[in-house]
Amino acid sequence: MNCEWVRQNVTLYLYGELADDAQHELEQHVARCQTCAAELAEQREFQEQMSALPVEEPTASFLAASRMRLQEALEHEHPQRAWYQRLAFDPTAWLRQVRFSPALAMVIFMVGFGGGLGAMYQSMRHNPGTPQPENINWQAIGGVTAIEKDPATNEVKVQYDRVAPGTVQGRVSDPKVQDLLLYAAKSNENSGVRLSSVDALAEKTDDPRVRETLTYALRYDSNPGVRLHSLEGLAAYVKDDIRVRNAVLESLLNDSNLGVRSGALHALEPVKADSSVRMALEQLAKDDPSDYMRGESKRLLAAMPTVY
Amino acid sequence: MAAEAIAIALTVSPGIAVAGVPGAEQAPTVIPSHERGAAEQTQRRMNDAELIREAQRGNQAAFEELVRQYDGPVLRLAYHMTRSEQDAQDIYQEAFLKAYRNIGSFRFECSFYTWIYRIVTNLCLDHLRKRQVRKEDSGVVTDSDGETFDMLDQVADVRPGASPEKDLMRRELGSRIAKVLEKLTPRERMVFEMKHYQGLKLRTIGEILNTTEETAKNTLFRGTQKLRAALRGVR
Numbered sequence: 001m002n003c004e005w006v007r008q009n010v011t012l013y014l015y016g017e018l019a020d021d022a023q024h025e026l027e028q029h030v031a032r033c034q035t036c037a038a039e040l041a042e043q044r045e046f047q048e049q050m051s052a053l054p055v056e057e058p059t060a061s062f063l064a065a066s067r068m069r070l071q072e073a074l075e076h077e078h079p080q081r082a083w084y085q086r087l088a089f090d091p092t093a094w095l096r097q098v099r100f101s102p103a104l105a106m107v108i109f110m111v112g113f114g115g116g117l118g119a120m121y122q123s124m125r126h127n128p129g130t131p132q133p134e135n136i137n138w139q140a141i142g143g144v145t146a147i148e149k150d151p152a153t154n155e156v157k158v159q160y161d162r163v164a165p166g167t168v169q170g171r172v173s174d175p176k177v178q179d180l181l182l183y184a185a186k187s188n189e190n191s192g193v194r195l196s197s198v199d200a201l202a203e204k205t206d207d208p209r210v211r212e213t214l215t216y217a218l219r220y221d222s223n224p225g226v227r228l229h230s231l232e233g234l235a236a237y238v239k240d241d242i243r244v245r246n247a248v249l250e251s252l253l254n255d256s257n258l259g260v261r262s263g264a265l266h267a268l269e270p271v272k273a274d275s276s277v278r279m280a281l282e283q284l285a286k287d288d289p290s291d292y293m294r295g296e297s298k299r300l301l302a303a304m305p306t307v308y
Numbered sequence: 309m310a311a312e313a314i315a316i317a318l319t320v321s322p323g324i325a326v327a328g329v330p331g332a333e334q335a336p337t338v339i340p341s342h343e344r345g346a347a348e349q350t351q352r353r354m355n356d357a358e359l360i361r362e363a364q365r366g367n368q369a370a371f372e373e374l375v376r377q378y379d380g381p382v383l384r385l386a387y388h389m390t391r392s393e394q395d396a397q398d399i400y401q402e403a404f405l406k407a408y409r410n411i412g413s414f415r416f417e418c419s420f421y422t423w424i425y426r427i428v429t430n431l432c433l434d435h436l437r438k439r440q441v442r443k444e445d446s447g448v449v450t451d452s453d454g455e456t457f458d459m460l461d462q463v464a465d466v467r468p469g470a471s472p473e474k475d476l477m478r479r480e481l482g483s484r485i486a487k488v489l490e491k492l493t494p495r496e497r498m499v500f501e502m503k504h505y506q507g508l509k510l511r512t513i514g515e516i517l518n519t520t521e522e523t524a525k526n527t528l529f530r531g532t533q534k535l536r537a538a539l540r541g542v543r
Contacts, residue, residue, distance in 0.1 A: 011532050012525065015503060017510050046536050047504065052481040053489075055505045058383040058396075066383055066397050070375065070404050074368070077408055186369075216369065 003029075006036040010043045064254060144184035147196035156200050158184065172204050182213045191223040198226055202233030211237060215247040224257035231260060235267040245271060249280055258290055265296055272300050356420045363411050371411065375404055378424050381506070385425075388505055389432045389497075391486065399435060403428045418515060425516045429498055436494035488538040496531035503528055 006029055012018050013026050030036045058066075146159040157169045158180040170177040184197040198217055204210045217230040231251065237244040245268070252264035265284075268277050278301070285297035356377075362370030382403060387396035406427050414423060489497060498517070502508045508516075514524040 008529060011529055012510075015510075017525075042536070043532075046532070046539065049481065049539060050485055050504055050535065052478055053388075053485040053505075054482070055384065055388050058380065058387060062387075062393060062397075063380060063383060066400050067375070067379065069397065070379075070401055073401060073405055074408060077405065220369070220372075 003033060003036055006030065006033070007039055010036075010040050013040075014043055014047055143187075143189060144180060144193050144197070145190070147181070147184060147193055147200060149196070149200055156181070160184075172200055178204065178207075178210070182209065185213050185217055191221075191226060194221060194223065194226045195229055198229045198233065202229065205233050205237060208241075211241060211244060215244060218247050218251055224255075224260055227251065227255065227257065227260045228263055231263045231267060238267055238271050245274070245277075249276060252284070253280055258292070261290075261293060262296065265293065265300070269300060272304060278304070357416065360411065360414055360416070360420060364414070371408060374407075374420060378421065379404065382424065382428050385428060385501070385506055386432060389501055390435060395435060399428065399431045402431055422512065422515050425512075426518070429502070429516055432501075433494045433498055436497060440494065484539075488535055491534055491538045492531050496527055496534065499524055499527045500531045500535070 006026055009018060009022070009026060013023060018026065030040050144158060144160040146157075148157045149155070150157070154171060155169055156172055156177055157167060158177060159167045160180060168177055168180055172178060172181065178201075181197045181201050184193055185201060194217065198214060201210045201214060205214065211234060214230040214233045218227050218234065221227050221230070231248065234244045234248065238248055239245075248264045248267050251260055252268060253261075255261045255264065268280075271277050272281065281297045281301050284293050285301055286294075288294045288297065356374070359370045359374050363374060379400065383396060383400050386399040386403075387393065390396050390399065403424065407424055414420070418426075489500070492500060495517070499513055502513045502516070503510065510524045510528065511521045514521040517524065
């Protein structure tokens with residue numbers, strides 16, 4: 001090891017990037033070479049100086065604003081799909097192509113005509129009496145169109161679209177009904193259907209899958225009503241399920257709707273002594289823009305036993 | 309089928325469970341403390357792989373979870389590089405949109421961490437190159453009276469124990485450093501940023517920049533020498 005090697009490697013040494021043996025040798029060399037000791041001191045001073053330009057963690061609001069902007073953009077995006085997926089799921093793209101391809105139009109017409117005949121034949125064979133839960137072909141489902149609950153029998157009727165619309169009826173505990181409800185809660189375009197689905201699922205929150213779906217709706221559903229109903233379904237689990245508690249905490253701090261936030265505040269009351277909840281309450285009591293949220297947070301904090 | 313609406317909520321604490329990704333949670337196991345670091349890394353890698361596969365199958369909740377895991381450091385890097393909230397947010401946005409559009413072509417040849425950093429660093433490099441062409445000094449802006457001032461000078465130090473004198477000195481030095489950093493080539497700036505400010509390993513930096521660890525070391529050495537000379541010049 002010579003002085004030139006030390007000069008080349010002193011940066012790596014200070015950044016902890018030298019191998020253990022090289023690090024040892026460098027230290028030995030610097031202990032007996034004044035020039036290299038000075039070089040090390042200068043490099044150390046340089047690194048300290050450079051740290052005067054601080055690296056700041058993005059503030060919560062900056063991160064939240066960036067995420068919201070990204071969210072908007074993602075809503076208009078579709079991932080690159082394989083051709084067969086486009087064929088199955090993106091009829092509008094096909095129709096655009098048809099304008100430029102008469103031969104393709106003919107093929108679609110023939111497939112459509114044949115498919116229509118097939119569907120008609122199937123529906124004629126199928127007895128449309130009381131629909132029973134059937135094996136669901138998930139690939140063929142176009143969306144859940146309606147959910148109705150019969151208070152007398154406590155059964156739920158889930159209507160969904162396939163090539164032809166289908167209906168499934170049974171209790172929420174029926175796995176096939178439940179699967180459809182879980183599906184509808186997450187992926188339906190119609191917020192009314194999502195709301196009914198979340199309501200029906202609220203009676204089965206002892207099932208972790210149901211809690212996961214309601215947590216998802218609470219975090220991500222664009223409709224505040226759906227979020228509020230999910231919150232109501234989850235409230236009983238803020239104590240026992242940490243994921244539920246975290247999701248409710250997120251809503252408390254970040255939901256755009258005051259009703260949902262105030263619902264979250266009250267749902268968290270049984271676990272207000274939890275350190276994460278207390279920190280959130282302190283933050284809200286200090287600087288929440290809403291008078292109501294500030295006041296309620298202060299009230300909950302005041303009612304809390306002092307920890308010595 | 310219509311796409312699910314994606315909403316990204318702010319993470320309150322680390323370790324929040326994955327929502328909407330079946331099988332993304334693992335049963336808790338007791339791991340001895342000395343093995344925990346490696347075990348957590350492996351666990352993270354496994355979770356990432358599952359999330360990526362789900363995202364590749366079109367599960368947007370899984371992609372969203374990936375965003376939540378990585379977007380803090382991405383935004384911090386972009387903000388420190390550009391020193392502008394607007395530019396940082398543009399880079400953040402572009403990076404995750406690119407990741408979303410190209411997740412299907414992710415082949416697990418590197419970690420998602422490396423992959424997303426590669427996208428971000430390329431965008432930062434483009435930004436630096438454009439800025440060099442415009443010869444724009446991002447720190448200096450002109451106010452409505454035509455007076456120029458350095459934006460960094462406006463940032464007050466709120467750390468405990470900071471005195472106004474120390475704060476002033478710190479701001480002056482910070483402003484000088486920002487100017488000195490402009491002397492580096494975009495690539496030197498990027499390597500210095502990732503090593504000095506973001507604390508990444510040179511091996512990772514090499515991987516992110518599609519080069520070797522040795523080249524990253526050389527670039528860091530060159531950049532450091534330039535900066536030391538430039539700082540001596542402004543003392």
